[in-house]
Amino acid sequence: MPRQVDHEARRRQIAEAVWRLATRGGLENVSLRQVAAEAGVSARLLQYYFGTRDQLLLGALEILNADAEQRARERLMHLDGTGDMRAIVRGVLLEMLPLDAERRSRHLVHVAFFVRFLADESLAAAVRHGPRALEDLVTDLIEQGQKLGRARPDVNARAEAAFLLAGAEGLQASMLLGQRTPDEAVALLDHQIDRIFEENDSERSA
Template identity: 55%
Template sequence: MANEEARLPREVTHRQRRRQIAEAVWRLAARGGLEDVTLRQVAQEAGVSARLLQHYFGTRHGLLLGSLQLLNEDAQLRARERVEALGSDLSLRETVRAVLLELLPLDDERRALHLMYAVYFVRFLTDAEMRELASGGGDGVKDLVEQLLVGAHAAGEISDLPRPDLDAAVLVASAEGLQGQMLLGQITAEAAIALIDHQLDGLFAVG
Protein backbone atom coordinates (compact mmCIF):
# COMPACT_ATOMS: atom_id res chain seq x y z
CA MET A 1 0.00 0.00 0.00
CA ALA A 2 2.90 2.35 0.70
CA ASN A 3 4.11 1.97 -2.89
CA GLU A 4 0.63 2.82 -4.19
CA GLU A 5 0.44 5.90 -1.99
CA ALA A 6 3.83 7.09 -3.19
CA ARG A 7 2.48 7.61 -6.68
CA LEU A 8 0.67 10.80 -5.60
CA PRO A 9 1.82 13.87 -3.64
CA ARG A 10 1.12 13.48 0.07
CA GLU A 11 -1.24 16.48 0.31
CA VAL A 12 -3.60 15.19 -2.40
CA THR A 13 -3.27 11.43 -2.01
CA HIS A 14 -6.20 10.86 0.33
CA ARG A 15 -8.68 13.03 -1.55
CA GLN A 16 -7.69 11.80 -4.99
CA ARG A 17 -7.61 8.16 -3.99
CA ARG A 18 -11.11 8.31 -2.49
CA ARG A 19 -12.40 9.99 -5.63
CA GLN A 20 -10.63 7.50 -7.87
CA ILE A 21 -12.31 4.64 -6.03
CA ALA A 22 -15.72 6.35 -5.86
CA GLU A 23 -15.67 7.02 -9.60
CA ALA A 24 -15.03 3.31 -10.14
CA VAL A 25 -18.16 2.54 -8.10
CA TRP A 26 -20.17 4.98 -10.22
CA ARG A 27 -18.96 3.46 -13.50
CA LEU A 28 -19.77 -0.07 -12.38
CA ALA A 29 -23.17 0.99 -11.04
CA ALA A 30 -23.99 2.82 -14.26
CA ARG A 31 -23.20 -0.30 -16.29
CA GLY A 32 -25.04 -2.88 -14.20
CA GLY A 33 -26.64 -1.45 -11.09
CA LEU A 34 -25.37 -1.23 -7.55
CA GLU A 35 -26.55 -4.39 -5.82
CA ASP A 36 -24.04 -6.78 -7.39
CA VAL A 37 -20.99 -4.50 -7.17
CA THR A 38 -18.24 -6.17 -5.11
CA LEU A 39 -15.10 -4.82 -3.46
CA ARG A 40 -12.98 -6.90 -5.82
CA GLN A 41 -14.74 -5.45 -8.88
CA VAL A 42 -14.30 -1.91 -7.60
CA ALA A 43 -10.61 -2.46 -6.85
CA GLN A 44 -10.05 -3.83 -10.34
CA GLU A 45 -12.04 -1.00 -11.97
CA ALA A 46 -10.15 1.63 -9.95
CA GLY A 47 -6.76 0.03 -10.59
CA VAL A 48 -5.93 -0.33 -6.90
CA SER A 49 -5.46 -3.23 -4.54
CA ALA A 50 -8.35 -4.54 -2.44
CA ARG A 51 -6.23 -3.74 0.62
CA LEU A 52 -5.96 -0.08 -0.38
CA LEU A 53 -9.68 0.11 -1.07
CA GLN A 54 -10.43 -1.25 2.40
CA HIS A 55 -7.95 1.20 3.90
CA TYR A 56 -10.00 4.13 2.58
CA PHE A 57 -13.55 2.80 2.91
CA GLY A 58 -13.45 -0.31 5.11
CA THR A 59 -16.47 -2.47 4.32
CA ARG A 60 -18.65 -2.62 1.22
CA HIS A 61 -21.25 -0.56 3.07
CA GLY A 62 -18.61 2.04 3.88
CA LEU A 63 -17.61 2.10 0.23
CA LEU A 64 -21.17 2.68 -1.01
CA LEU A 65 -21.82 5.27 1.68
CA GLY A 66 -18.56 7.11 1.03
CA SER A 67 -19.21 7.12 -2.71
CA LEU A 68 -22.65 8.61 -2.08
CA GLN A 69 -21.15 11.34 0.10
CA LEU A 70 -18.74 12.28 -2.69
CA LEU A 71 -21.62 12.24 -5.18
CA ASN A 72 -23.53 14.68 -2.95
CA GLU A 73 -20.50 16.94 -2.62
CA ASP A 74 -20.05 16.99 -6.38
CA ALA A 75 -23.72 17.76 -6.96
CA GLN A 76 -23.75 20.65 -4.49
CA LEU A 77 -20.52 22.12 -5.87
CA ARG A 78 -21.62 21.95 -9.51
CA ALA A 79 -25.06 23.36 -8.71
CA ARG A 80 -23.56 26.27 -6.79
CA GLU A 81 -21.11 26.99 -9.60
CA ARG A 82 -23.87 27.01 -12.24
CA VAL A 83 -26.13 29.29 -10.20
CA GLU A 84 -23.25 31.66 -9.41
CA ALA A 85 -22.25 31.72 -13.08
CA LEU A 86 -25.63 33.30 -13.88
CA GLY A 87 -24.44 36.47 -12.16
CA SER A 88 -25.52 38.59 -9.21
CA ASP A 89 -28.24 40.53 -11.02
CA LEU A 90 -30.82 37.76 -10.92
CA SER A 91 -34.21 38.50 -9.40
CA LEU A 92 -35.26 36.22 -6.57
CA ARG A 93 -37.70 34.50 -8.94
CA GLU A 94 -34.86 33.80 -11.37
CA THR A 95 -32.73 32.47 -8.52
CA VAL A 96 -35.49 30.10 -7.38
CA ARG A 97 -35.88 28.96 -10.99
CA ALA A 98 -32.15 28.32 -11.30
CA VAL A 99 -32.14 26.22 -8.11
CA LEU A 100 -35.11 24.14 -9.29
CA LEU A 101 -33.56 23.56 -12.71
CA GLU A 102 -30.57 21.97 -10.97
CA LEU A 103 -32.93 19.12 -10.04
CA LEU A 104 -33.54 18.33 -13.72
CA PRO A 105 -31.24 16.26 -16.00
CA LEU A 106 -30.78 19.12 -18.47
CA ASP A 107 -27.30 18.11 -19.70
CA ASP A 108 -25.05 15.06 -19.74
CA GLU A 109 -23.48 15.90 -16.38
CA ARG A 110 -26.77 16.31 -14.54
CA ARG A 111 -28.29 13.33 -16.31
CA ALA A 112 -25.41 11.12 -15.14
CA LEU A 113 -25.80 12.49 -11.60
CA HIS A 114 -29.53 11.86 -11.40
CA LEU A 115 -29.18 8.42 -12.96
CA MET A 116 -26.70 7.56 -10.23
CA TYR A 117 -29.16 8.67 -7.54
CA ALA A 118 -31.75 6.45 -9.24
CA VAL A 119 -29.31 3.54 -9.05
CA TYR A 120 -28.90 4.20 -5.32
CA PHE A 121 -32.69 4.40 -4.78
CA VAL A 122 -33.16 0.73 -3.80
CA ARG A 123 -30.45 1.14 -1.17
CA PHE A 124 -32.26 4.21 0.20
CA LEU A 125 -35.34 2.05 0.80
CA THR A 126 -33.48 -0.48 2.93
CA ASP A 127 -30.53 1.43 4.42
CA ALA A 128 -31.41 4.06 7.01
CA GLU A 129 -27.95 5.64 7.01
CA MET A 130 -27.94 6.13 3.24
CA ARG A 131 -31.54 7.31 3.31
CA GLU A 132 -30.66 9.97 5.87
CA LEU A 133 -27.71 11.13 3.79
CA ALA A 134 -29.88 11.34 0.67
CA SER A 135 -32.79 13.11 2.36
CA GLY A 136 -30.44 15.64 3.94
CA GLY A 137 -29.58 16.98 0.49
CA GLY A 138 -33.26 17.27 -0.37
CA ASP A 139 -34.05 19.18 2.81
CA GLY A 140 -31.20 21.56 2.03
CA VAL A 141 -32.70 22.43 -1.36
CA LYS A 142 -36.17 22.87 0.14
CA ASP A 143 -34.83 25.10 2.91
CA LEU A 144 -32.96 27.23 0.37
CA VAL A 145 -36.06 27.64 -1.81
CA GLU A 146 -38.11 28.54 1.27
CA GLN A 147 -35.59 31.24 2.26
CA LEU A 148 -35.66 32.65 -1.26
CA LEU A 149 -39.47 32.74 -1.27
CA VAL A 150 -39.53 34.56 2.05
CA GLY A 151 -37.03 37.05 0.68
CA ALA A 152 -39.11 37.52 -2.47
CA HIS A 153 -42.19 38.19 -0.37
CA ALA A 154 -40.31 40.78 1.68
CA ALA A 155 -39.06 42.38 -1.55
CA GLY A 156 -42.57 42.58 -2.99
CA GLU A 157 -42.02 39.98 -5.70
CA ILE A 158 -44.67 37.77 -4.08
CA SER A 159 -47.81 39.35 -2.70
CA ASP A 160 -49.30 36.42 -0.78
CA LEU A 161 -47.19 33.79 1.00
CA PRO A 162 -48.99 32.34 4.04
CA ARG A 163 -47.05 29.03 4.01
CA PRO A 164 -43.62 29.42 2.41
CA ASP A 165 -42.59 26.02 3.77
CA LEU A 166 -45.40 24.28 1.88
CA ASP A 167 -44.83 26.29 -1.29
CA ALA A 168 -41.13 25.40 -1.23
CA ALA A 169 -41.91 21.72 -0.62
CA VAL A 170 -44.34 21.64 -3.55
CA LEU A 171 -41.85 23.31 -5.90
CA VAL A 172 -39.05 20.90 -4.99
CA ALA A 173 -41.31 17.84 -5.10
CA SER A 174 -42.61 18.88 -8.52
CA ALA A 175 -39.09 19.32 -9.90
CA GLU A 176 -38.03 15.94 -8.49
CA GLY A 177 -41.08 14.30 -10.08
CA LEU A 178 -40.24 15.88 -13.43
CA GLN A 179 -36.69 14.60 -13.02
CA GLY A 180 -37.90 11.00 -13.03
CA GLN A 181 -40.18 11.58 -16.01
CA MET A 182 -37.31 13.11 -17.97
CA LEU A 183 -35.00 10.18 -17.19
CA LEU A 184 -37.68 7.79 -18.46
CA GLY A 185 -38.22 9.86 -21.61
CA GLN A 186 -41.81 10.65 -20.67
CA ILE A 187 -41.39 14.40 -20.89
CA THR A 188 -39.01 16.70 -22.74
CA ALA A 189 -36.71 19.19 -21.09
CA GLU A 190 -38.68 22.04 -22.67
CA ALA A 191 -41.97 20.75 -21.28
CA ALA A 192 -40.49 20.22 -17.81
CA ILE A 193 -39.08 23.76 -17.73
CA ALA A 194 -42.43 25.14 -18.92
CA LEU A 195 -44.19 23.40 -16.01
CA ILE A 196 -41.76 24.88 -13.50
CA ASP A 197 -42.22 28.32 -15.05
CA HIS A 198 -45.99 27.90 -14.82
CA GLN A 199 -45.75 27.19 -11.10
CA LEU A 200 -43.47 30.15 -10.55
CA ASP A 201 -45.72 32.47 -12.57
CA GLY A 202 -48.63 31.65 -10.29
CA LEU A 203 -46.58 32.03 -7.11
CA PHE A 204 -44.82 35.24 -8.08
CA ALA A 205 -47.92 36.93 -9.46
CA VAL A 206 -48.31 40.33 -7.80
CA GLY A 207 -51.71 41.95 -7.67
Protein backbone atom coordinates (compact mmCIF):
# COMPACT_ATOMS: atom_id res chain seq x y z
CA MET A 1 0.00 0.00 0.00
CA PRO A 2 1.23 3.55 -0.69
CA ARG A 3 2.43 5.34 2.37
CA GLN A 4 -0.05 7.85 3.76
CA VAL A 5 1.32 11.33 4.33
CA ASP A 6 0.44 13.36 7.42
CA HIS A 7 0.05 16.72 5.74
CA GLU A 8 -0.17 18.69 8.98
CA ALA A 9 3.01 17.04 10.24
CA ARG A 10 4.75 17.89 6.96
CA ARG A 11 3.66 21.53 7.17
CA ARG A 12 4.96 21.67 10.74
CA GLN A 13 8.25 20.10 9.66
CA ILE A 14 8.70 22.89 7.12
CA ALA A 15 7.56 25.61 9.54
CA GLU A 16 10.03 24.42 12.17
CA ALA A 17 12.80 24.71 9.58
CA VAL A 18 11.82 28.35 9.05
CA TRP A 19 11.90 28.92 12.81
CA ARG A 20 15.39 27.42 13.14
CA LEU A 21 16.71 29.59 10.32
CA ALA A 22 15.04 32.62 11.90
CA THR A 23 16.74 32.10 15.26
CA ARG A 24 20.14 31.42 13.70
CA GLY A 25 20.40 34.33 11.31
CA GLY A 26 17.11 36.12 10.73
CA LEU A 27 14.82 35.95 7.72
CA GLU A 28 16.05 38.82 5.58
CA ASN A 29 17.77 36.66 2.98
CA VAL A 30 16.28 33.23 3.59
CA SER A 31 15.31 31.53 0.34
CA LEU A 32 12.93 28.69 -0.47
CA ARG A 33 15.95 26.56 -1.33
CA GLN A 34 17.49 27.16 2.10
CA VAL A 35 14.25 26.30 3.87
CA ALA A 36 13.86 23.15 1.79
CA ALA A 37 17.39 22.04 2.65
CA GLU A 38 16.86 22.79 6.35
CA ALA A 39 13.58 20.85 6.35
CA GLY A 40 15.02 17.96 4.35
CA VAL A 41 12.41 18.22 1.59
CA SER A 42 12.43 19.27 -2.04
CA ALA A 43 11.72 22.86 -3.06
CA ARG A 44 8.82 21.51 -5.11
CA LEU A 45 7.25 19.92 -2.02
CA LEU A 46 7.74 23.10 -0.03
CA GLN A 47 5.91 25.08 -2.72
CA TYR A 48 3.15 22.46 -2.78
CA TYR A 49 2.45 23.04 0.91
CA PHE A 50 2.97 26.79 1.14
CA GLY A 51 3.25 28.35 -2.32
CA THR A 52 5.41 31.45 -2.56
CA ARG A 53 8.16 32.58 -0.19
CA ASP A 54 5.87 35.16 1.39
CA GLN A 55 3.13 32.57 1.85
CA LEU A 56 5.69 30.29 3.48
CA LEU A 57 6.75 32.95 5.98
CA LEU A 58 3.18 33.87 6.83
CA GLY A 59 2.21 30.20 7.11
CA ALA A 60 5.13 29.44 9.43
CA LEU A 61 4.17 32.41 11.60
CA GLU A 62 0.56 31.27 11.72
CA ILE A 63 1.62 27.81 12.94
CA LEU A 64 3.94 29.38 15.54
CA ASN A 65 1.13 31.59 16.85
CA ALA A 66 -1.29 28.65 16.95
CA ASP A 67 1.27 26.74 19.02
CA ALA A 68 1.66 29.67 21.40
CA GLU A 69 -2.11 29.94 21.79
CA GLN A 70 -2.39 26.23 22.59
CA ARG A 71 0.45 26.39 25.16
CA ALA A 72 -1.14 29.42 26.78
CA ARG A 73 -4.51 27.69 26.93
CA GLU A 74 -2.92 24.68 28.63
CA ARG A 75 -1.12 26.82 31.20
CA LEU A 76 -4.23 28.87 31.96
CA MET A 77 -6.60 25.92 32.10
CA HIS A 78 -6.41 25.68 35.89
CA LEU A 79 -7.79 29.25 36.13
CA ASP A 80 -10.76 28.59 33.88
CA GLY A 81 -14.02 29.06 35.74
CA THR A 82 -12.44 30.56 38.85
CA GLY A 83 -13.61 34.10 38.14
CA ASP A 84 -10.13 35.34 39.08
CA MET A 85 -9.79 37.93 36.33
CA ARG A 86 -6.59 39.40 37.75
CA ALA A 87 -4.85 36.02 37.72
CA ILE A 88 -6.07 35.29 34.20
CA VAL A 89 -4.88 38.67 32.88
CA ARG A 90 -1.56 38.09 34.60
CA GLY A 91 -1.30 34.63 33.04
CA VAL A 92 -1.98 36.02 29.56
CA LEU A 93 0.74 38.64 30.00
CA LEU A 94 3.27 36.14 31.35
CA GLU A 95 2.82 34.13 28.16
CA MET A 96 4.32 37.12 26.35
CA LEU A 97 7.57 36.98 28.34
CA PRO A 98 10.51 34.65 27.58
CA LEU A 99 10.29 32.96 30.99
CA ASP A 100 11.45 29.52 29.82
CA ALA A 101 13.29 27.93 26.89
CA GLU A 102 10.13 27.33 24.87
CA ARG A 103 8.87 30.91 25.19
CA ARG A 104 12.35 32.36 24.67
CA SER A 105 12.75 30.44 21.40
CA ARG A 106 9.31 31.55 20.24
CA HIS A 107 10.05 35.20 20.98
CA LEU A 108 13.36 35.03 19.11
CA VAL A 109 11.48 33.79 16.06
CA HIS A 110 8.96 36.62 16.44
CA VAL A 111 11.82 39.13 16.53
CA ALA A 112 13.14 37.75 13.24
CA PHE A 113 9.70 38.03 11.67
CA PHE A 114 9.31 41.58 12.99
CA VAL A 115 12.57 42.69 11.35
CA ARG A 116 11.59 40.97 8.10
CA PHE A 117 8.18 42.64 8.07
CA LEU A 118 9.77 46.05 8.60
CA ALA A 119 11.78 45.53 5.43
CA ASP A 120 8.94 44.12 3.31
CA GLU A 121 5.79 46.21 2.96
CA SER A 122 3.79 43.40 1.34
CA LEU A 123 4.40 41.13 4.33
CA ALA A 124 3.73 43.93 6.79
CA ALA A 125 0.44 44.73 5.07
CA ALA A 126 -0.66 41.11 5.44
CA VAL A 127 -0.50 41.30 9.24
CA ARG A 128 -1.04 45.01 9.93
CA HIS A 129 -4.82 44.87 9.99
CA GLY A 130 -5.20 41.47 11.59
CA PRO A 131 -7.60 41.06 14.51
CA ARG A 132 -6.33 42.28 17.88
CA ALA A 133 -7.31 39.08 19.61
CA LEU A 134 -5.15 39.53 22.71
CA GLU A 135 -6.26 43.12 23.20
CA ASP A 136 -9.88 42.06 22.88
CA LEU A 137 -9.32 39.24 25.38
CA VAL A 138 -7.60 41.39 28.02
CA THR A 139 -10.20 44.15 27.56
CA ASP A 140 -12.97 41.65 28.15
CA LEU A 141 -11.25 40.24 31.24
CA ILE A 142 -10.83 43.72 32.75
CA GLU A 143 -14.47 44.54 32.00
CA GLN A 144 -15.56 41.29 33.68
CA GLY A 145 -13.42 42.23 36.67
CA GLN A 146 -15.19 45.59 36.82
CA LYS A 147 -18.60 43.91 36.76
CA LEU A 148 -17.52 41.61 39.60
CA GLY A 149 -16.21 44.54 41.64
CA ARG A 150 -12.64 43.27 41.46
CA ALA A 151 -11.28 45.92 39.10
CA ARG A 152 -11.40 49.67 39.40
CA PRO A 153 -14.61 50.96 37.81
CA ASP A 154 -12.99 54.24 36.72
CA VAL A 155 -10.41 52.76 34.31
CA ASN A 156 -10.80 52.50 30.55
CA ALA A 157 -10.59 48.75 29.97
CA ARG A 158 -9.54 49.02 26.32
CA ALA A 159 -6.81 51.57 27.01
CA GLU A 160 -5.48 49.59 29.97
CA ALA A 161 -5.42 46.39 27.94
CA ALA A 162 -3.46 48.08 25.15
CA PHE A 163 -1.02 49.55 27.68
CA LEU A 164 -0.45 46.23 29.45
CA LEU A 165 0.20 44.41 26.19
CA ALA A 166 2.55 47.12 24.95
CA GLY A 167 4.41 46.94 28.25
CA ALA A 168 4.76 43.17 28.01
CA GLU A 169 6.05 43.49 24.45
CA GLY A 170 8.64 46.01 25.59
CA LEU A 171 9.76 43.72 28.40
CA GLN A 172 10.34 40.92 25.89
CA ALA A 173 13.20 42.81 24.27
CA SER A 174 14.85 43.89 27.52
CA MET A 175 14.73 40.31 28.82
CA LEU A 176 16.14 38.83 25.61
CA LEU A 177 19.01 41.34 25.81
CA GLY A 178 19.62 40.51 29.46
CA GLN A 179 18.77 44.03 30.61
CA ARG A 180 16.06 42.78 32.97
CA THR A 181 15.77 39.54 34.89
CA PRO A 182 12.57 37.50 34.80
CA ASP A 183 11.81 38.56 38.39
CA GLU A 184 12.20 42.23 37.50
CA ALA A 185 9.96 41.90 34.45
CA VAL A 186 7.24 40.05 36.36
CA ALA A 187 7.38 42.64 39.17
CA LEU A 188 6.85 45.44 36.67
CA LEU A 189 3.84 43.67 35.18
CA ASP A 190 2.42 43.07 38.65
CA HIS A 191 2.83 46.76 39.44
CA GLN A 192 0.76 47.72 36.41
CA ILE A 193 -1.85 45.01 36.98
CA ASP A 194 -2.29 46.21 40.58
CA ARG A 195 -3.28 49.64 39.24
CA ILE A 196 -6.36 47.97 37.75
CA PHE A 197 -7.29 45.10 40.03
CA GLU A 198 -7.68 44.99 43.77
CA GLU A 199 -4.38 43.66 45.04
CA ASN A 200 -4.50 40.24 46.66
CA ASP A 201 -1.11 38.65 47.25
CA SER A 202 -2.67 35.20 47.69
CA GLU A 203 -3.75 35.29 44.04
CA ARG A 204 -0.23 35.62 42.69
CA SER A 205 1.45 32.59 41.23
CA ALA A 206 4.19 32.68 38.59
